[in-house]
Amino acid sequence: MKRLFLAFVFTIVTVLTGCEPLKVLDPKGPQAERQAHDILISIGIMSFIVIVVFTILIYVLFKYRASKQSPDYEPPHIEGNKWVEALCVGIPVIIVTYFSFVSVQSNYIVEAKPKAYEDKEPLVIYASSSNWKWHFSYPEEDIETVNYLYIPTDRPIEFKLYSYGPITSFWIPQLGGQKYAMADMVTTLHLAADEPGEMIGRNANFSGKGFAENMFNVTAVPEKDFDKWVKDVKQTAKPLTEKKFNELLKPGHLGQMTFTGTHLDFKPAPEHNHSASGKPVDCNAEELLQKNNNQK
Amino acid sequence: MSELFPRKQIMGFVFSLVLTAAALAVYFLDLTFAQGITVLLITAFVQALLQLVVFMHAGETEDKWIIYGKVYFMIGIALVTIFGTLLIFLWDM
């Protein structure tokens, strides 16, 4: 029943907007699927509310317009009715409760390793942005790419996000929602791809002049092909030196690039760890000094 | 004569000194973080209430409830802001 309803809503949305499915509603991974599911459910229930309000409004406007009433009709004085008002509170409360339930559940789902691939070891990729590029480091494979991303399908991927510059937002609409990348801490985003294919990813948070072109390509391939790609890169690509990386950080646009080695070796990701006790472990002096020295 | 003597003010002053001394316990005694914060929260808010009632005469006119309501509303929102921010930045990150 629910599925039928969702399919119905989905058809309406697609028909209304032209033929090609919208990226967000055309998920290629479990996280994006969950989000598309939430979006469609909310569109469905919300359309119901919209229809109710529209119906009442149109009915009232037609029935009670002045031109339809006798000139000496005096509208009555009505203070309110507690049952009607209770209904107006009650139904929204029920809907909001339901949505809260869905929302909380989804929060924990999208913030965790994708359920379908729980037993698999996640692939860790450090994605860092600089004005106006994306750097992807694969620490285990010891590879770094610029402005394009190669990922295996059917395996959870753990993105570690941070930024050399303004706040940016890492977003691959077809794999899942976005998350900020910031200068002084690392955020984590869990994604996974169900099927191979080409996708577009971008920085969604305004970061200055070159923001509009701050995009990257994502290629999802079966794990076998991914391993082959890693092997190829290791044989062909040049190593990433500190000097080269500092050059890459300069503001501007770059094409796609591939290196062996990662910048994490000489320029580690920012440290920001909080313990659960409420007393944060600060980014203390030595760490910062180290970070500063590294930057010099 | 009794009306001329500022009894209320002197009581208030003595009490506020006592509260300050009590708050100093967190410095001189070896308390855990939780105990210390509890002591500070109690002494600070009692002290604030004391000033509000004894010295600021918050409740002396017909607007008493509006003034108290306003101040408590603000304190409520202030606490929400402080703890909400701490929740976002320190406790759930």
Place this chain on the structure above:
Amino acid sequence: MKIDHSLPLEYSTKQNGLNIFGFWVFLAAEIMLFATLFTSYFTLEHRVGGGPSGTEIFEITPVLMETLILLTSSFTIGLGVHAMRIGNKKAMTAFFVITLLLGLGFLGLEIDEFITYIHEGATLQTSAFTAILMLTLGTHGAHVTFGLFWGSAILMQLKKRGLTKETANKSFIFSLYWHFLDVVWIFIFSFIYLKGMM
């Protein structure tokens, strides 16, 4: 203007009542102002960068002195308002003068504290912690400074015009302001200094 004798002089005209009420609303806004500073302070408290932390620079003696001075000044201005209400202008003036002198003493100590911090390498630019510490203390200090000028202006008017409906109203509002600064200081004392030294 009608005069209502059932209330103290400072409430006696309609406008006076409005002034006092409006000032309460202003104080409520000030609660949020300082709450924001505290929010930022708690967030940035441990982000000391390469600079010193609170535990390293706070000292109990000057802080305790500042607290006692400000508490006493709050008490003396309370006595001043009490004197005003029983119509003793001379005592009232004396208490207001004492209050302002105590305020000046507080300010002196605070400036001395700032100088010490700067000598210890904790300047405004050192770290997020020092910046928010100085901004929070500085905002309170600026309020005290403003209060000193304001209080002096009221004392001058009191001397020139006597204890009238207007001057009584102004004096009372000033006392509210002063007590409020004392309350703010209590929170600074508890949650910046004592918590930092705990």
Place this chain on the structure above:
Amino acid sequence: MEFLERFAVPNPSLAIYASMVAIGLTLIAIIAGLTYFKKWGYLWREWLTTVDHKRIGIMYLISALIMLFRGGVDAIMMRAQLAVPDNKLLDAQHYNEIFTTHGVIMLIFMAMPFIFAFMNFLVPLQIGARDVAFPRLNALSFWLFFFGAMLFNISFVVGGSPDAGWTSYFPLAGNEFSPSVGTNYYMIAIQISGLGSLMTGINMITTILKMRAPGMTLMKMPMFTWATLVTNLIIVTVFPVLTVALVMGTMDRLFGTNFFSSTNGGMDMLWANLFWVWGHPEVYILILPAFGLYSEIISTFAGRNLYGYKSMVASMVIISGLSCVVWAHHFFTMGQGALANSFFSITTMMISVPTGVKIFNWLFTMWRGKIRFTVPMLYSIGFIPLFVLGGVTGVMLAMSAADYQYHNTMFLVAHFHNTIIPGVVFAMLAGLTFYWPKMFGFMLNERIGKWTFWLLTVGFCLAFLPMYVTGLDGQARRMYTYSAAAGFSTLNMVSFVGAMIMAVGFVLIVYNVYHSVRYAPRNIGADPWDARSLEWATHTPVPEYNFAVQPHVASSQAFWDAKKNGHVLFPGKVEKIHMPNNSGVPFIMSAIFFVWGFSMIFSLWIPAIISTIAIFACMAHRSFEKDHGRYISVAEIEETETKLRGAN
């Protein structure tokens, strides 16, 4: 020469040079006109020094309309740039400046003065008071807003506009990534006008709580007055937060502190946090007075009392509390855990409940009524379905996991325009048409007004509804260009067409004013709409003392009771009336604030220090000044009353 160079615009273009010339010519024309017609004295005596709440309201209104067009031109340029893929109309830098100023101007310098205009003009009339509680503070509020707005606007021609978005997120807005003075303008100009807003907040709360007419208990206040009270409660609560955040931002930019920098422990997220602690309640500051206006208009033209008065009041009070505990939904994607997101997600959705109650109450107010389709009513009727659409998408955005997909996209842009345009802008235009006769003594043309309404509604739907779709298709906001391959082209073209239709609508408003000034009849009486609350009980134009005799009130629609049920509204005799004197100090002090702000922006420390001292000198002057106001004698009042009665 080097000194002057810093005032140059870093990214000049033809448009900017043209504006410089236009601004110069306009200024010369104004000065020459005032001199030629010998109006300087009139301007100074009657307007610049006035403390009359009605005149201050009208000045707010005029400023807001001017700013509406300034922000509107920005909007048109943005839509034009995005109409076709790979457009070269604007470059990235100009586009960034334009969307930044569009946001700031529309929210802070258009919507805020617009609501203040109605608050100032209406509240004392609705509660039967002579003026606000602190008339001179009120003038100061206005002039601070005005000079803040002027300061922000000159950034266009002196030194460069801000370009970090209206949210000005650090570190993008910091010195490293925004080296021009643009963001200084942002920090200082908003600070100055924010001080004005805070003072208005204090003023209005005191006025409403302490100066109501006899018999008007809290639960008998007109709905707009209630909305104003709640709004100002929020203003007083959150504007101090903005003040502190802006001070910290200013210090980072001017004095090299590390609050929001990425070195030495600074925390960029704290700016976002503080900004939204203010920024979210800010949207309720805008929408609640709009709700108040809709309540007045709908009940007037439905010919019925407002349905569910108590639940209306309760819902606003609940909204005021909830609005302050939802701010983190603006950055669900900042990396905090699922717990914090869940909390803010639920609180956000809870707001939809009281808002829904209000929508249903308006529908039930029209139930069994006698609906007249006047222009204000059309806006109110158009508002309901469109706002419901904006509201339900708000609930969708509140679901934090799904928000990961909506965040920073055109979907969000569509949502907030869908609430703000039908919610606030429609309300302001409805209020403008509704209260125009009370303000100026003649009505706006209904026919042109209806055309305007339909153009705006159709234009709005075309301009903003497609954005929901492009957002879901992956179009991020604030992109100055996109490639044809992205697939957004058609819908963006539709948006542009919609924006142009809206532009025509707004131009028609100007034409309507011109047309009505020339041709509208002046003998419309004090109550042309057959309205219900107290502001319609006095003459048109409203005499400076508002009511010759203080009204006595027994219900929330006292004037209606007086008309239909024989309630005696003015039981007393005419007595002499105490009024405040005009003063030039608010104007002068705010002008000094302007100088102070300008000096701070360009780090000119000596003028900054001098103007700081001058500001305190103005305050000291106020403290020592003896000003007991003046009395209007019974004879004068009766003369005015006779004259006004004759006019009607």
